[in-house]
Amino acid sequence: MSIILVFIISIGFLVLGIRWWNTRRGISLVLLTPGFLMLLSIGYVVFNSWYHTDPNLLKFSVQKENQVYTVKGVWEKPLDAYRFPTDxxxxxxxxxxxxxYVKRNRVKDYKNMNQKFLEESIKEWIKKEKPPKSSAQIFDIETSKKFSFSFILPDDVKGDDVRIYYAHTREEPMDALEFWFKKIELK
Structure with a gap:
């Protein structure tokens, strides 16, 4: 009910502001400001609900020095506003x-996050994606425009035998977690 009332008052201000534009510009600007602010906020919410990052927007480069692999990632376009703080x-x-050994940036308050819930959500999602037969080892990483992580493979394992995926998480208000995955090639 209150949203409808605010909407009606904003429309009234908009009509009065347009009507008085030629005679009383100062008052007209004051009356038009709430309408423009409302339109801007609606536009912001609609845009952020519409804009989603895509796996094609994420580029990886892999470097190997001795036994340490370093993966650097860069997003080609801005991250979505409703991204989860952790990928x-x-x-x-x-x-x-x-x-x-996996060295990466983590969210500052990762100790307060419900890691079990997140990992279980990812495992459920992975089951739908036809995973390899080996068990998934999941590590959190802070979601940022540029990131890097490094790791060391066990002694008997070659880079070609390992499958690595980057999982991006998104959580819109009043909606469930969404994931998409991108494979990282160790070459």
Whole structure:
């Protein structure tokens, strides 16, 4: 009810502001300002609901020095406003060998985040995407325009045998988490 009342009052200000434009410009500007602010805020919400990042907008470069792989990522366009503060790196290693060292930027309050819920959500989503037979090893990484992470593979594992995915998470208000995945080639 109050939203309708605000909308009606804003329309009234808009009509009065247009009507008085030629005779009383100062008052007209004051009356038109709430209408323009309302239109700008509606436009902002609509744009951010419409704009989604796409896997094609994310580019990776991989460097190997000794046993340490460093992956650098860059988004070609701005990140979506409703992105989740954390994205994820998913490793599939043959024979479920464990990756023990992954260096990356993390969200400052990652200790307060419900990591189990997030990881379970990703595992449920991965099941729909026909994952490899080995178990997923999931690491969080801070969502940012430019990022990098480095890792060391177990001794008996070659880079060609490992499958790595970057999972981008998005959470619009009043909506469930959404994910998309992009494969990282170790070449």
């Amino acid at each position: 994820f790196i998913i490793f599939y290693v043959p024979n479920n060998a464990e990756i023990t």
